[in-house]
Amino acid sequence: MTMVYLDYAATCPPSPAVLSEFKRLSEVSFGNASSKHAVGRDASRLLEKARLGILSSFGLNPSSYQCVFLSGATESNNLAIKGVSFSYKNRGKKIITTAVEHPSVKNAFEQLKNEFGFQLIVLPVNEAGSVEPSSLEAVMDNEVILVSIMAVNNETGALNDIGALADIVHRYPKAFFHCDVTQGIGKVKVPYSKIDLFSFSAHKVGGLKGNGALVMKKTIRLVSLLSGGDQELGLRGGTVDVAGAYCMHLALKESMEKFAEHKEHASMLKEHLLQGLSKIDEVVVNSPLDGSPYVVNFSLRKHKASVIVEGLSEAGFYVSSISACNSKGEPISYVLLAMNRSKEDASNSIRVSPGPEATIEDIDAFLAAMNKLLLEVRPR
Amino acid sequence: MKFDTVMIHFGELSTKGANRKLFIQQLLHNVRVAIKRYGLLTKADRDHIYVYLGEEDPTPILERLREVSGIQRLSLVAKTGKDIGEIGAAALSLIEKEAGSTFKIETKRADKKYELDSYGISRAVATHVLKNSSKPLSVDLHHPDILLKVNLREEACYLSCKEYPGLGGYPLGMNGKVTMLLSGGIDSPVAAYALLRRGIKVECLHFASPPYTSEAVIDKLTRILRQLNDYQSDIRLDIVPFTKLQEAIYQNVPEPYCITIMRRMMVRIAVGIAKKRHSLALATGESIGQVASQTLESIDVINEVTNFPILRPLCTEDKVTIIDTAKRIGTYDISIEPYEDCCTIFKPKAPKTKPHLDECQEYETRFDYASMVEEAVEGTTPIFVSEGEVVEPSKSK
Numbered sequence: 001m002t003m004v005y006l007d008y009a010a011t012c013p014p015s016p017a018v019l020s021e022f023k024r025l026s027e028v029s030f031g032n033a034s035s036k037h038a039v040g041r042d043a044s045r046l047l048e049k050a051r052l053g054i055l056s057s058f059g060l061n062p063s064s065y066q067c068v069f070l071s072g073a074t075e076s077n078n079l080a081i082k083g084v085s086f087s088y089k090n091r092g093k094k095i096i097t098t099a100v101e102h103p104s105v106k107n108a109f110e111q112l113k114n115e116f117g118f119q120l121i122v123l124p125v126n127e128a129g130s131v132e133p134s135s136l137e138a139v140m141d142n143e144v145i146l147v148s149i150m151a152v153n154n155e156t157g158a159l160n161d162i163g164a165l166a167d168i169v170h171r172y173p174k175a176f177f178h179c180d181v182t183q184g185i186g187k188v189k190v191p192y193s194k195i196d197l198f199s200f201s202a203h204k205v206g207g208l209k210g211n212g213a214l215v216m217k218k219t220i221r222l223v224s225l226l227s228g229g230d231q232e233l234g235l236r237g238g239t240v241d242v243a244g245a246y247c248m249h250l251a252l253k254e255s256m257e258k259f260a261e262h263k264e265h266a267s268m269l270k271e272h273l274l275q276g277l278s279k280i281d282e283v284v285v286n287s288p289l290d291g292s293p294y295v296v297n298f299s300l301r302k303h304k305a306s307v308i309v310e311g312l313s314e315a316g317f318y319v320s321s322i323s324a325c326n327s328k329g330e331p332i333s334y335v336l337l338a339m340n341r342s343k344e345d346a347s348n349s350i351r352v353s354p355g356p357e358a359t360i361e362d363i364d365a366f367l368a369a370m371n372k373l374l375l376e377v378r379p380r
Numbered sequence: 381m382k383f384d385t386v387m388i389h390f391g392e393l394s395t396k397g398a399n400r401k402l403f404i405q406q407l408l409h410n411v412r413v414a415i416k417r418y419g420l421l422t423k424a425d426r427d428h429i430y431v432y433l434g435e436e437d438p439t440p441i442l443e444r445l446r447e448v449s450g451i452q453r454l455s456l457v458a459k460t461g462k463d464i465g466e467i468g469a470a471a472l473s474l475i476e477k478e479a480g481s482t483f484k485i486e487t488k489r490a491d492k493k494y495e496l497d498s499y500g501i502s503r504a505v506a507t508h509v510l511k512n513s514s515k516p517l518s519v520d521l522h523h524p525d526i527l528l529k530v531n532l533r534e535e536a537c538y539l540s541c542k543e544y545p546g547l548g549g550y551p552l553g554m555n556g557k558v559t560m561l562l563s564g565g566i567d568s569p570v571a572a573y574a575l576l577r578r579g580i581k582v583e584c585l586h587f588a589s590p591p592y593t594s595e596a597v598i599d600k601l602t603r604i605l606r607q608l609n610d611y612q613s614d615i616r617l618d619i620v621p622f623t624k625l626q627e628a629i630y631q632n633v634p635e636p637y638c639i640t641i642m643r644r645m646m647v648r649i650a651v652g653i654a655k656k657r658h659s660l661a662l663a664t665g666e667s668i669g670q671v672a673s674q675t676l677e678s679i680d681v682i683n684e685v686t687n688f689p690i691l692r693p694l695c696t697e698d699k700v701t702i703i704d705t706a707k708r709i710g711t712y713d714i715s716i717e718p719y720e721d722c723c724t725i726f727k728p729k730a731p732k733t734k735p736h737l738d739e740c741q742e743y744e745t746r747f748d749y750a751s752m753v754e755e756a757v758e759g760t761t762p763i764f765v766s767e768g769e770v771v772e773p774s775k776s777k
Contacts, residue, residue: 307592308591311591
């Protein structure tokens with residue numbers, strides 16, 4: 001059976017070079033980076049190398065930025081959002097995010113509002129799924145301490161103008177700008193130096209699951225979320241996964257080096273996929289044309305998306321449907337609802353996110369398999 | 381002196397005559413399997429099974445034994461000689477370790493040749509305790525803090541302060557095996573539990589309609605069955621490929637009758653599989669009146685396809701009671717996970733609550749279901765859910 005994995009926005013296979021390096025490093029540099037002996041120092045040096053490498057991949061100066069190794073983007077988003085809010089709560093109580101953030105951002109903000117009395121402002125998005133800078137401008141004032149806006153939406157690939165949004169925030173000296181760049185690293189241009197703190201994970205660019213980081217300006221003080229030893233600048237206790245962190249650096253470097261080549265390939269696949277989708281009557285595309293080339297999201301008007309995704313999976317094509325559920329337990333996308341799509345469209349969307357090895361033939365085979373299912377499967 | 385033996389009291393076994401020995405043997409076997417990991421000595425006689433604890437902590441063992449069907453009560457006992465002085469000394473030592481200031485001695489004398497009668501034994505033991513106790517104790521016959529039971533048997537005397545209710549029913553395996561239709565909802569696992577309690581082994585059947593139902597449902601079912609592994613350590617789950625037949629039904633049958641015809645097909649398939657597996661009956665989680673296919677009229681029309689017995693252990697239970705049981709046995713939280721099963725996809729807007737048999741028969745002539753039923757029976761793949769592990773044969777795709 002053919003196996004075509006088109007769900008890179010969920011996760012991707014680790015790069016073979018990274019994986020073999022992980023095995024080697026786990027054997028030779030297994031030390032605890034906090035140990036005072038030679039084995040520990042060896043691990044600690046490797047960790048610093050990874051830190052510098054990551055900052056350099058983003059073009060950031062290690063004298064003014066730092067990189068904290070964490071378990072993934074979820075932890076990184078939580079640490080940035082709660083860490084800033086708790087640390088600067090005496091400056092003001094207003095915090096701002098958008099209606100389409102990843103759950104690890106959305107729910108962190110909701111917790112701050114519901115359990116810690118912060119005043120939460122949720123920015124709307126336009127029909128293309130992006131935040132209008134003017135809507136941020138309208139709500140900014142001197143009470144705001146944190147604004148968090150994602151670079152690339154994980155469901156639709158919609159982009160935000162991070163440069164313009166960061167500029168608005170920086171007009172207010174009390175406010176910090178955080179950005180979830182998980183779907184953006186190595187894939188789209190992001191003005192990293194304009195962001196105060198940003199979060200990402202390793203496994204979306206060929207690194208390993210269980211690794212992620214928060215990159216932040218050194219001047220920012222955070223309250224740590226996990227009490228423990230003084231590892232990772234005292235922000236994250238626990239023995240550091242040195243090999244994993246180093247491999248995140250390698251994976252990131254690899255993806256940055258192949259940035260242009262991969263992007264061109266992805267754009268070509270996206271165009272081909274959109275062309276194929278345009279021939280299917282019941283398909284409406286949700287992803288904006290100028291969004292990330294790596295993500296195509298569309299809704300089915302006649303069939304249940306979850307059934308088609310299941311059928312595709314049986315046929316060896318792996319794509320995503322919405323996994324989050326609304327209050328009634330029915331899966332529905334709050335991202336698409338925020339983009340003013342109907343409830344039916346929002347609960348019948350499919351996300352296709354090919355990786356660099358995907359070919360035009362894979363996309364054709366996927367389209368053929370889906371067309372076949374749309375004929376065979378009973379409509380909803 | 382300490383409580384170092386679990387005494388297992390049989391349930392409805394006492395009503396059995398010639399089969400009694402078989403029942404006890406089966407229960408002894410089940411008890412041994414249930415607590416195998418502790419490597420304890422067990423022994424059965426005509427009235428009880430004894431588990432000798434040695435130095436083991438009794439708590440987890442008692443907990444495990446409370447999940448074994450066929451046990452009415454469990455008591456934690458200490459064994460002594462039959463001399464009245466010895467019994468008194470043992471009783472004193474045990475009572476002094478218990479919390480409370482009032483006590484009562486209750487005696488059961490199985491050894492009718494003993495020189496004292498039950499009352500006499502109680503009095504002698506209580507007198508010894510009162511005279512020799514190091515802490516102030518008094519007798520309270522109505523609301524004692526400590527109730528010490530003296531069970532005087534021919535071979536020895538057993539003393540106990542604590543009793544625990546067992547699961548009841550019959551030893552698992554004594555009452556044969558049935559094929560349980562498992563949807564993944566709340567009711568069917570509770571029905572399976574009711575059968576297990578009665579000593580009936582279950583094998584499960586699930587109708588899968590991919591791609592309309594997700595492969596994830598099967599993971600959900602194995603997690604449900606793992607909860608039931610407490611009562612039956614190995615459970616077989618057969619997955620029936622149902623898509624083709626289900627699509628055919630919806631193509632050929634008017635919508636209000638789809639569910640009825642679907643259930644008739646399910647019963648036909650289940651009977652085919654049950655006979656192959658030497659099951660003695662089918663079982664379902666149906667509760668009368670709960671949904672359209674569970675009215676008496678529907679049950680009548682659905683049941684018409686077979687004379688094979690169909691057990692409905694929950695037929696008179698309220699939903700609330702079923703939910704309570706599901707929560708108690710730990711299947712509820714798994715059951716409510718939102719996956720569609722074969723009963724919820726293509727759900728008609730107005731299903732027939734009082735279907736007519738002649739109409740069903742007419743609709744069933746419209747397509748060749750017999751070969752598809754046969755194909756489903758033959759295409760079934762088994763999964764085995766055992767305590768601690770799931771064994772799944774590699775899929776032939």
